[in-house]
Amino acid sequence: MPSKILFKIDGKEKGKEKEKEYILKEIYISDEEISAKESLLTLAAKNDITISNFCNGMGKCGRCKVIVDLKEQEKLDLNKEVLSKVLKQEQILKGYLLACLAFPKNNSNIEVIVPSESIESKYEVLSGKAVEIKRYKEISGDAGVVIDIGTTTVASYLVDLASKDVVDSEGSYNGQVRFGADVMTRMNYIFENNNGAQALQDAIVSTINTHLRKFSERKKFQKISKIVASGNTVMTYLFLKKNPLEIRDSACDNPNFKKPYIVKGRDVNLKYGAEDADIYCVAGLGSYVGGDITSDIIISKIFNEDKICLVIDVGTNGEIALGNKEWLAVCATSAGPAFEGGEVRCGMRAMNGAIDRIKINNNGGEVIYRVIGNDLPKGICGSGLIILIAELMRNKLIDTTGKFNRKLNSERIRKSKFYEEQGQEVYEYVVVSHLETESKEDITLNEKDLENLKYTKAAIFSGANTLLRNTGVKSDEISQIFIAGGFGNFLDLESAILVGLFPDVEREKYKFIGNGSLDGAYKQLIDDNAKKTAEGLALNVTYVDLSKDGNFVDEYSNALYFPHSRLDLFPTWKNFELGIEKTETEVKKEDKKEEKGLVKAEKKEEKAIAKAEEKPKQEELEKTETDIVVGDKRQVEILKKSKMYRIDGFKIEADKLEVEM
Ligand code: FES
CATH class of the missing domain: 3.10.20.30 (Beta-grasp domain)
Structure with a gap:
């Protein structure tokens, strides 16, 4: 039975x-x-x-x-x-x-x-900025589908192939999250369980089939004949029924990671009219840098730029690209799901009931907030969490390590009962009283949450800084910074810089592209030039493996502060702090910083930068000089010193792409 x-x-x-x-x-x-x-x-x-x-x-x-x-x-x-x-x-x-x-x-x-x-409010599809969704339109023949397979969430568009219009969208959590929050824990699950890879493949296919079923219920079409999927390498491998342990066990530039995969819908068990669809999985750029950032790069078009640009995809698997039309360097960093609703007690996705804007007044005594959908508050989404940390910093309620100021006489700062019962002394801040919430429980942010958020922001910032160090590029040389990812559209830039997530450079350099992975996949669905460009990029970028970078750990440790242990990198916070008396805890922390050798680490890093800027050996220099025939003086210098691949013999078709932002 x-x-x-x-x-x-x-x-x-x-x-x-x-x-x-x-x-x-x-x-x-x-x-x-x-x-x-x-x-x-x-x-x-x-x-x-x-x-x-x-x-x-x-x-x-x-x-x-x-x-x-x-x-x-x-x-x-x-x-x-x-x-x-x-x-x-x-x-x-x-x-x-x-x-x-x-x-x-x-x-x-x-x-x-x-x-x-x-009961969960409907998940909002976090789309990009390059695409307009025309839900009122019908499909005249065959449909196409594009999918962004994220580690935590999956988003998709339904496209009328005749008119190329996006006519519907869907979004949900990735069914794989029950096997682990990030790609590493999911790989471990496969390693430890005989049927692990199959279970993970079933989970992602089930998520995608749910999207397809909903599309087929809402819109009439003959069949789905084309699908473009864009995701990090592990997600792509699992979708294709390929064992992702190859990613862990082989060289980062294994050509298998850099080619697009083409299969039929039935090969991966897709249903609802997609059985005969041609599925094209966007080419990745290296072992942990997948088709999602390739798609971000297609949308940002940084490969057409003379000046140096940075692309940061803020996700559970953070991916970063730096470069221009002469060279491109990429890296991946395991950021964790803290900005996507995971590993933070009050965290949630940006959907109805999520607090996304916060202002703290009266030395922490008053909190003004905004809730998506005007519902009763249920939790705080990623963009809200970043603003909350910035507000806690501005009001001197936390110190640079993320500990609450125990000396403040604020009713909102208290010991967490939850951790007290487990024998731990952890402080928390009451953001919203239980009298105002849907669950009738207080919405709080505790020191453990702050720690997880610190790990996430440190992973992203130190990944970007490592690319700068490897290429010898100074942060003021970056002309544009493209921010992609789930909350890209809604992020408060000033707060994100203040907490130490992004570089403290001129604000006008920043551009938010939202879900660039999804929009880039759409471009590749409707334009073969975009596909050619993506495939060319895959063969011409330089992969920087952070696990083999001798200075990455120092870089990461230095970033485990709000905003950073090197305040010269964060002049906005430094200037703000100069006008305000330091808390006792911070003074003590600064004294301890000397003891812990953090100053030493800074010096070590300065030395590493100086070393990276040393002239390369003569034979390498000669080789590089004869190779380089284009580019301004500075690009030639970067190519020589950093040994990046030059984007060479690769005719970029990008000027023909119609990418609007
Ligand atoms: S989803 Fe069950 S405890 Fe968080």
């Missing part, structure tokens, strides 16, 4: 008695789903029941709470140890559990109540 789950989704109250009216949804679960240990959260998502999931199903945020009668709970495999760490004892006694850590057993019929605070 198949197993069955009845989801009772909290609806409106009705009648004088204010009885709850539930929306009922019954689903059947296959033996395969049970043996694959699919959680209530995943099973619900597959059936269009969207339960909140702010930590990507890692059992950390407590947002996926559902209620199952205590007697019925024996029909589920539960992780009781984690439950008691995340939920309150009185909630557990009422039957609350975490949907992400509840796995139905064989032959079970279970009733699950989804309370209103656990």
Whole structure:
């Protein structure tokens, strides 16, 4: 007998008695789903029941709470140890559990109540700026689909191939998040589990098929004949049923990473009219630098520029490109999902109920905030978190290490009860009182969250700085900085610079391109020149492997401060700080900095820069000089010193591309 789950989704109250009216949804679960240990959260998502999931199903945020009668709970495999760490004892006694850590057993019929605070608002597709979505239009013949396969989220467009118009869009979490938050943990899952690669492939295909099903329900088309997919190398390999351990085990410039893959929809189990589709996976640029940044580069067109440009794709897998029409250097850095709703207790995606703007007044006593969709607040999205940290810095509520100022007499700063119960002293700041939130619980930011956010911003900044060091380019030589990624459109630049995420250079150099991976894939769907350009780029960029860069660890450690241990790199914060008395903790920290040898690290870094600027050996110099026939003096100098590949013999078709931003 198949197993069955009845989801009772909290609806409106009705009648004088204010009885709850539930929306009922019954689903059947296959033996395969049970043996694959699919959680209530995943099973619900597959059936269009969207339960909140702010930590990507890692059992950390407590947002996926559902209620199952205590007697019925024996029909589920539960992780009781984690439950008691995340939920309150009185909630557990009422039957609350975490949907992400509840796995139905064989032959079970279970009733699950989804309370209103656990119902997810619709996910917003974070599209790019180069494409207009014309939802009112119909499709006249065959459809095309473009997909950005992100580590945390997946976004797609439906395209009318006749008119080339984008007529619909979809977005959701990547079904793989239950196997790990980032590419490294997912690779480990494959390494440790025999069927790991298959499980991850099934998860991403299931996510994409859900998008295709929704498109087929909303729009009529004959079939989907073309698909372009753009994602980091690990995501692309998993989508194609290729074992990603090759990425870990082979040289970073293995040609397999740099070619576009072409397969049929049925080869990867796509459905809903896409079985015969030609799928084109955008060429990557090196082992961990995938087709997503290739697509960002197509949109930014930095390969047409005389001056040096920087592209930063802020995602769970942060990817960075630096260069111009003469040369391009790229690197990847594992940033983690903190800006995408993961690993931060109050974090969530930018969707209805997310706080995206914050202002702190009265020395921390008053918080003014804005909520997407004007709903009651549920959490804080990535752009909101960055503004919040900047506000905490401006108001001297945290020091440069991300610790709260214990001496301030503010009711909003207190010890976290949650961590206190676990024997840890962690302070938190109350952003919104429980009286104003949907869950009736305070929305807070604690020191552990700040630590995770610091790791993420440090990974991105130090990745960019390492590219600068490797090429000998000074930050004031960069003419434009393109920011891509999920929150690219909504980011407050001033705050992002203040916290140390992006370089402190002239603001007018920054340009936000939103989801460049998705828009770049669209360009490659409708324009063969864009494909040729992407393939040419893949063969001509220089990959900088951060794991082999002797100074990256120092670079990263120096960035583990708000904004950075080297204040000369962040004049805006330095100037702000000069006007305000330093907190005691900060003074102490600065004293400790000497002791810890951070000053030494700075000197070491200066030496490394000086070394990188030393003249190359004579024979290398001669070789490079004869090779270089174009480019201004400075580009020739960079090419000589950094040993970048020159974009040579590669006729860029980009001037023919119609990229509007
Ligand atoms: S605890 Fe289940 S999704 Fe976060």
